[in-house]
Amino acid sequence: MPDFQNDLILITCASGKQSTALIPHIQRSYKKIRLQCNSSTSAQSLQDRYPDSEIVQADLANSDDCHRILKDVTACFLVLPPFHPHETTLGVNFIDACIAQKDNGGPLEHVVYSSVIHPILTKLLNHDCKRYIEEYLIESVVSYTILQPTHMMEMLPLHKLMQEEKPIHSVNWNPATRFSFVTTRDIGEAAGKVLRERERHVAATYQLVSTAVPLSYVEACAIVSKVLGKEVKAEHKGFEDAVDTSIKMINGGKEPPKAMKEIGARMFLYYNERGLIGNSNVLRWLLEREPTGYEEWVRLRVKEIEDQK
Numbered sequence: 001m002p003d004f005q006n007d008l009i010l011i012t013c014a015s016g017k018q019s020t021a022l023i024p025h026i027q028r029s030y031k032k033i034r035l036q037c038n039s040s041t042s043a044q045s046l047q048d049r050y051p052d053s054e055i056v057q058a059d060l061a062n063s064d065d066c067h068r069i070l071k072d073v074t075a076c077f078l079v080l081p082p083f084h085p086h087e088t089t090l091g092v093n094f095i096d097a098c099i100a101q102k103d104n105g106g107p108l109e110h111v112v113y114s115s116v117i118h119p120i121l122t123k124l125l126n127h128d129c130k131r132y133i134e135e136y137l138i139e140s141v142v143s144y145t146i147l148q149p150t151h152m153m154e155m156l157p158l159h160k161l162m163q164e165e166k167p168i169h170s171v172n173w174n175p176a177t178r179f180s181f182v183t184t185r186d187i188g189e190a191a192g193k194v195l196r197e198r199e200r201h202v203a204a205t206y207q208l209v210s211t212a213v214p215l216s217y218v219e220a221c222a223i224v225s226k227v228l229g230k231e232v233k234a235e236h237k238g239f240e241d242a243v244d245t246s247i248k249m250i251n252g253g254k255e256p257p258k259a260m261k262e263i264g265a266r267m268f269l270y271y272n273e274r275g276l277i278g279n280s281n282v283l284r285w286l287l288e289r290e291p292t293g294y295e296e297w298v299r300l301r302v303k304e305i306e307d308q309k
């Protein structure tokens with residue numbers, strides 16, 4: 001049974017999209033929260049935003065850092081940084097640190113690992129690397145739940161499109177290819193529920209998909225056009241341009257290592273042809289409500305952006 005007063009909950013990549021959506025759900029139930037980020041800029045903004053939480057800076061590629069941030073932790077939400085060239089090693093190091101904490105009499109009871117939909121897809125390097133992490137976690141002595149989110153709605157730069165007079169969304173692949181989308185709103189709520197109910201979700205793997213019907217970016221932009229009351233076009237960005245600009249942006253504006261570029265390039269080629277399709281039944285069951293539809297997400301985000309002005 002969770003002890004909401006005394007259990008320490010660790011949330012990794014706390015400045016990222018998924019964990020940002022999860023934190024309010026955890027704050028509502030647990031008192032002791034440790035938030036991990038990598039940069040000092042994010043550490044400062046997390047400190048300002050969550051003054052009652054403990055903020056830790058760590059490089060998840062560093063095994064000593066994994067041991068340090070897991071000290072006294074009862075349950076954790078594990079997200080790994082995007083397109084990291086050694087992502088499998090990061091995951092394995094973290095799980096080893098979980099095992100060591102338990103072996104040394106630590107209180108660790110549950111790891112919720114946010115993986116990705118279809119980690120068995122070998123052509124997608126950023127999915128394939130998570131397959132080995134899932135396998136290592138399943139075979140470890142650690143109680144776990146695996147969440148498998150699909151392509152996130154939040155990848156659409158809605159704020160920018162709202163500001164432009166004649167908005168064009170440049171898509172890194174064929175904008176006619178269809179995807180099942182999930183919003184971090186649903187991921188955060190689902191992960192919060194799992195971390196609150198823990199025992200009920202031990203050894204489960206849940207695919208996280210919000211949209212009941214797959215959508216292309218052409219169709220998604222038509223929905224955005226309807227909500228904004230102005231035409232938003234979806235255009236196909238050239239492959240080299242997509243690899244050069246998008247991966248650099250993910251790498252914080254710095255020139256990415258070659259291995260990181262390759263992960264992105266392979267993903268763009270795959271998405272160009274196949275997209276990413278899943279099913280929303282599991283998320284509907286988990287949330288005990290209808291997952292957020294694309295139009296509903298656009299309306300909610302537009303309101304949030306307008307309220308922040």
Ligand SMILES: NC(=O)c1ccc[n+]([C@@H]2O[C@H](COP(=O)([O-])OP(=O)(O)OC[C@H]3O[C@@H](n4cnc5c(N)ncnc54)[C@H](OP(=O)(O)O)[C@@H]3O)[C@@H](O)[C@H]2O)c1
Pocket residue numbers: 012013014015016017018019037038039040042043058059060061079080081082083115116117126149150151152155
């Ligand atoms: N985007 C999608 O549609 C999608 C879908 C399914 C799964 N995923 C998976 O989701 C994961 C990313 O989650 P997200 O989108 O929530 O994150 P995100 O918004 O991309 O944020 C990245 C996070 O990683 C942290 N970070 C960067 N390098 C690090 C390092 N070496 N050690 C520790 N932390 C580091 C950053 O901290 P700082 O802010 O301090 O730099 C930040 O908190 C990836 O594994 C990706 O494959 C993404």
